[in-house]
Amino acid sequence: MRTLVVGANGFAGTYLRRELEDNGYEVFGVDVVSNNDKVKVVDMLDPKKADDLIAEIKPDIIFNLAGQAAPSISWDKVLLTMHLNIDISVNILEAVRKNCPSCRVILIGSANQYDGSKAVDGVISEETPLNCTSPYDVSKNAQEDLVFLMARKYDLDVIMTRSFNHIGPGQKTGFVVTDYCKRIVDLENGSIDTFTFGNLDSWRDFSDARDVVRAYRLLAEKGEKNEIYNVGSGKSFYIRDLIGNLIELSDKAKAKVTLPPRLDDDKLVHVRADITKLQKATGFEAQYDVFETIKDVLEDYRKGNG
Numbered sequence: 429m430r431t432l433v434v435g436a437n438g439f440a441g442t443y444l445r446r447e448l449e450d451n452g453y454e455v456f457g458v459d460v461v462s463n464n465d466k467v468k469v470v471d472m473l474d475p476k477k478a479d480d481l482i483a484e485i486k487p488d489i490i491f492n493l494a495g496q497a498a499p500s501i502s503w504d505k506v507l508l509t510m511h512l513n514i515d516i517s518v519n520i521l522e523a524v525r526k527n528c529p530s531c532r533v534i535l536i537g538s539a540n541q542y543d544g545s546k547a548v549d550g551v552i553s554e555e556t557p558l559n560c561t562s563p564y565d566v567s568k569n570a571q572e573d574l575v576f577l578m579a580r581k582y583d584l585d586v587i588m589t590r591s592f593n594h595i596g597p598g599q600k601t602g603f604v605v606t607d608y609c610k611r612i613v614d615l616e617n618g619s620i621d622t623f624t625f626g627n628l629d630s631w632r633d634f635s636d637a638r639d640v641v642r643a644y645r646l647l648a649e650k651g652e653k654n655e656i657y658n659v660g661s662g663k664s665f666y667i668r669d670l671i672g673n674l675i676e677l678s679d680k681a682k683a684k685v686t687l688p689p690r691l692d693d694d695k696l697v698h699v700r701a702d703i704t705k706l707q708k709a710t711g712f713e714a715q716y717d718v719f720e721t722i723k724d725v726l727e728d729y730r731k732g733n734g
Contacts, residue, residue, distance in 0.1 A: 431648075432456045432487040434520065435494030436467045439599045440536075444491060444641040451645060456485050459494070472516045475523075482523035482531075489648045491534045492520055495567075498602040499540055502564035513567035517575055525582045532585045534648050535575055537568050539592040539633070539660070544699060550631065550664065553702035554590070554656050572656070579654050587651045589644070592660030592701045595721055596637035597728035605634075605722055608671050609729040616680045616730070628668035629691055631698040633660040636716035646710035660701030661714040666693075673719055674726055 431448050435441040436457025445466070448455045457467035458481060472478045472494060482490070495513045496502060502509040517535055524531050542552050543559030560566045572588050579586040595605045611623045643659045651657060668690055675681045706712050728734060 429489065430454045430456065430485060430487045431489045431491065432458065432482070432485055434458050434472055434490065434492045434516065437462055437464065438493055439497075439596075440594070440637060440641060441491075441493045442598060443596065443637045444493060444644060447638070447641045447645050453489075456487065472519055473511060475519045478516075478519035479523040479526065482520070483527040486528045487531055488528075489532045489534065490520060490524065491536075491644060491648070492517055493536055495536070496564070497538075499562040499564040500602065502562050502567070506563045509563050509567050510570075513564070514571050514574065517571050518578070521575065521578045521582075521584060521586070525578075525584060529582070529584065532587065532648055532653075534587050534589070534644055534651075535571065536644075537572055537588050537590040537656070538564070539590055539658075539701065540565050541568050541572070541590055547697070547699060550697040550699045551702050552633075552658070552699065554658055554705055576654060585653045587647050587653070588656045589647065589659045590656060591640060592633040592635065592658070594635045594637045594640040595718070595725055597724050597733065599637070599725065599734075601734065604667060605670060605674075605725055606729070606734060608674055609722075609726045610734055612674060612678045612681045612726065613729045613734070615684055616678060622684045625671070625685075625688055628666075628671055628688060629696060631664040631666050631696055631700075633663065633700045634665045634670070634718050635659075635661040635714060636718060636721040639714045639716050642715075643706060643710070643712050646712055647706070650710045652709060655705075655709075657706045657709065658701045658703050659706060660703055661718070662701055662703040663714070663718075664698035664700040665718060666690075666696075670718070670722055674722055677723060677726055 437459040496509040546557045
């Protein structure tokens with residue numbers, strides 16, 4: 429089975445390539461930069477280059493993990509966010525319909541698309557209303573609408589995810605766990621004397637990146653055509669507890685910073701993904717302990733890999 433991973437050198441793309449290779453797939457990768465002979469350098473924003481690549485490989489499955497993934501950055505790079513998160517998907521589908529119309533395409537959306545205030549007791553299902561609070565959210569909602577419009581028009585095989593927070597070694601800053609890992613390492617190496625905390629009082633669904641890419645593979649194998657699936661752990665984690673666990677792993681941080689007081693569990697909404705649809709389709713269950721994962725992320729930053 430021939431697979432193409434777009435965004436193959438990115439955070440999730442790197443994990444997905446390994447997941448596919450470990451499960452017997454022939455894996456082709458593409459990204460805007462590469463020092464890996466298994467990953468080609470192709471600008472997928474260029475329709476002709478995207479078409480040429482897909483015509484050459486004729487994959488059975490395409491995973492599009494390329495894009496601009498940080499809501500905060502999207503305010504400074506609105507047009508870039510729109511181009512990366514919409515145009516690449518359109519170019520892929522145009523190339524698929526011309527060259528390999530039976531190819532299954534897995535496209536990645538985000539839990540940020542949801543209106544969290546409409547969640548029932550914090551549980552977010554695929555039926556929870558959507559919302560737009562940043563250009564990033566707009567780009568992902570537009571991607572989804574346009575992708576399914578094209579899929580219906582040209583009878584293409586498309587699956588969209590709405591993926592919740594996932595973490596692991598190799599993730600850059602701009603996300604809550606990695607930002608605090610960097611602050612701890614900066615404290616340990618003397619770059620800063622202390623740091624303060626932002627708002628840690630929220631509960632969110634977190635997964636190890638290895639679980640998330642396994643869900644992507646399972647959806648490619650077993651998911652229903654032209655459906656949307658939440659991808660997450662189905663568990664809610666108090667962000668203060670995650671960051672507190674990181675602080676406990678650093679003697680310097682324990683001596684220099686003080687966590688804000690912990691709120692009672694019943695004072696906050698415990699937001700989590702309803703992954704019932706994913707589980708019914710694929711049998712997916714999360715395998716990795718998120719608290720072990722954040723230890724690995726901190727060690728990765730200590731090694732200078734952040």
